Each structure stands twice: as C-alpha cells, then as structure tokens.
Amino acid sequence: MKLRSLQLAVPLFGLLVALPVSADAPLTQYKAFTQRDTQIEDAFTKLKWDRNVFGPANHATATTVLCPGNNRLPTLKELLSLVDEDVHEEYEGTQRVLKAIDQRAFPNTPVDAPYWTSTEEGTSAWTVDFRTGETQLALKTDTRRVRCVVP
Known part of the structure; x- marks a missing residue:
C-alpha cells in the first residue's frame, strides 16, 4: 500500500514542480492600486x-523630455528596487520573454532594451536590464528605455 501511494505522489509532485510560477513582489510591496x-x-x-x-x-x-519638471530618472539603487529576484516568463505578443519585474505592478513592461538611471560615470550612465535584473554601463548617446520617479 505504501508503494502505491508513493507511485501516485511522485508524478503529482512532478506536476507541481513543472507548473510555471511568477515572481511577483510581496502583496505589501506597493500601496493599493488599480490596473x-x-x-x-x-x-x-x-x-x-x-x-x-x-x-x-x-x-x-530621457532626463529633460521624458522625465520633465519634478519627474526624474531614478538612481541605480532606486531602479534596482523594482527588480524581482526570481526571473519569470511572460508573453509579449506570441513570444515568451524573461522578465525580472513585478507583472502586477508594472504590466506589459517592455524588455527589449535596458532602462536608464541617473547614476552617471563620465560619458556613461548605469542601466538596469529587466530581462535579467543585471546592471551595466551604457554611453549616454545610446538609446535605452525610461521609467520615471514622480514627486
């Protein structure tokens, strides 16, 4: 009897492990919001x-036109606070893409390019890639995506 129970439990456990999961931030991460x-x-x-x-x-x-007035580019540390530690898959059109950002809080976030920060080093600035959660320097003349901090 124990062997039969084990034989049933192993495939069921495999199904649970194989199901896709999403790495959303804790429900308390953001104040109440609607879509x-x-x-x-x-x-x-x-x-x-x-x-x-x-x-x-x-x-x-990004600095003067897309985040004008009191809006601003986030620092590297601030933008990294949006990165989910566990990368998950989402659909963009018909393609599955990896994302490292909370899909409930920031739905449909494009990950075709990293995102600018205000943290600069000479002719470069730090960026955050929401496919992987990694950071990298990019020349300020390069093009990247933008998400602004608002007052």
Whole structure:
C-alpha cells in the first residue's frame, strides 16, 4: 500500500514542480492600486513610480523630455528596487520573454532594451536590464528605455 501511494505522489509532485510560477513582489510591496492607475507607490522605499514606459531614447532626452519638471530618472539603487529576484516568463505578443519585474505592478513592461538611471560615470550612465535584473554601463548617446520617479 505504501508503494502505491508513493507511485501516485511522485508524478503529482512532478506536476507541481513543472507548473510555471511568477515572481511577483510581496502583496505589501506597493500601496493599493488599480490596473488603471498611472502611478504606483512603493510602500517600503516611499518612491512613486510612473507606470508608463518611455523610449528608447538617449540619456539627455530621457532626463529633460521624458522625465520633465519634478519627474526624474531614478538612481541605480532606486531602479534596482523594482527588480524581482526570481526571473519569470511572460508573453509579449506570441513570444515568451524573461522578465525580472513585478507583472502586477508594472504590466506589459517592455524588455527589449535596458532602462536608464541617473547614476552617471563620465560619458556613461548605469542601466538596469529587466530581462535579467543585471546592471551595466551604457554611453549616454545610446538609446535605452525610461521609467520615471514622480514627486
């Protein structure tokens, strides 16, 4: 009898392990929001984020045109606070792509290019890739995506 129970349990366990999962942030990560909200507030960092994505654009355009007025590019540390530690898959059109950002808080986030930060080093600035969660330096004349911090 024990052998039969084990034979049934192993395939069922395999099904559970093989099911896709998503690595959303904890439910308490963001203050209450609806899918129609254009901004979202991080309950821990107290930063408010524009849920819209802009670009690709070079660093100067990102800073002055896409994040104008009191809006601004996030620092490297701030943008990294949006990275999910466990990368998950989402569909973009008919293709499955890897994403390292909360799909509930930031749905339909394009990952075709990294995102600019305000953290600069000479003629370059740091970027965050939401496919992998990795950071890299890019020339400010390159084009990258933009997500702004709002006041």
